[in-house]
Amino acid sequence: MISIPVSFLLAAVFLSLGIAALNWRSLPSVARGLFVWLFGLLTLEAALVGARFAFGVVELLTVQRVLPVWIAPSVYLAFVSLTVSGERTRQLVVLNFGAAAIVTVAMHLPVPVAGYVDGLIGASYAVYALALARLWCLGPDVFCQAPTNKSGLLRNLLSFSILIMLATLLIDAFVAYLFAQQSEVAAALAISLASLFFLVLAVGAAFGVLGARFGQSRAKVEESVGNDAQRAEIVDSARKVLVDQEFFRDPSLTLTRLARRVGVPDRDLSRAVNAVEGVNVSQFVNLVRLAEAERLLVTTDEPVGRIQERAGFLTRSNFYREFQKAYGEAPGAYRKNAQSSL
Structure with missing residues (x-):
């Protein structure tokens, strides 16, 4: 049956994502630990499902049933840890895992x-899917603890997570109905197809993480930072910090660090950039990096790879994609045409 290999293959994919998260050094250590914990739980859950339907192992059924009430808050905590301080993250961990412990106890009460x-x-x-959806609605700049060039990728992963949680909610309800009707064969088939669906999504997430392909999203302005002059002043200050102090060269630059250097709250900087420039902070920083890369291409003979690093781009693929989007040509072709016209 397809559910046998797929469940274990899904566990292997989750394990690989956990290893990737462990080595994602640009993320804060607390967030990295929460992502590793999350993928560890997902690996265990997928393996237990496979063991149950492949080998008829039912001794660990209680563990398999309990894990979902820990997985849901773990997904939320992994993402929310990139939006708040480390101290606030620890408070949320205690609060949400405390709630999960209470639900775990409640599951074992003899309720007829x-x-x-x-x-x-x-x-x-359902609760945590709504919490994640609310986080998604805040826009890519909400991930203030992560490097600015990771905001698009993280938002895409958040979208994946919301989709998976909603799908899990519907599939679990359907499988529970089938078991209640004593249709175990149909339930096994449903779990088989669900495992295949989750495998496709997990592989897509793995390619997103390992390939580091960052989407771009536009942040929503919810309320005014102040008048237009104040917004423009904040943006000018941010640009001066990036250019004069060469802050843009740091590929691990975060919204929080930039806002702290400018001397304004994270949200004020995000809203000001969005209102004045019409882009989010990640895109704003990239525009500064691209301008520097363009200058170096025209005025120096440095290799393109070296220019990419000096401009603050972490990967070659991201640099080439963003440069071609902004200037209509690949960096090498742009240099050749620009120098031939001098």
Whole structure:
């Protein structure tokens, strides 16, 4: 049956994502640890599902049933840790894992209601799916603790996570119904197809992380930072920090670090840049980097790879994509045409 290899293959993909998260050094250590914890739980859950349907192992069924109420808050905490300080993250960990512990105890209470446990699991996924959706609505600049050039990728991963949680909610409800109808063969088939669906999404997420292909999103301005002059002043200050202090050269630059150097709250900087420039902070920083790269291409004979590094771009693919989008040509072709016209 397809569910046998797919569940274990899914566990292998989650394990590889956990290893990738462990080595994602540009993320804060707390966030990195939470992502590793999350993928560890997902690996264990997928392996237990495979063991149950491949080998009929039911001794660990209790663990398999409990894990989802820990996975849902773990997904939320992994992403929210990139939006708040380390101290606030620790407070949220205690709060959310405390709630998960209470739900775990509640699952073992002798409540004579059909579907009671499935209802608790479904409620957990629904609550955290809404929490993640709210986080997504805040825009890419919400990931203020992550490097600015990672905001698009993180938002795409957040979208993946919301989709997976909603799909899990629906699939679990359907599988619970099939088991209630004693249609175990149909339930196994549903789990098989669900595992295949999750495998496709997980592989897509893996390629997104390992390939580091960053999407770009436009931040939403929710309220005024002040008048137009104040916004323009904040943006000018940010540009001076980036250019005069060569802050843009740091590929691990974060919104929080830039805002702190400018002397304004993260949200004020994000809203000012969006209002004045019509882009998010990640795009704003990239524009400064691209301007420097363009200058170096025209005025120096440095290799393109060296210019990429000096301009603050972490990967060659991202640099080439952003440069061609801004100037209509690859860096090498742009240099050749610019120098031939001098």
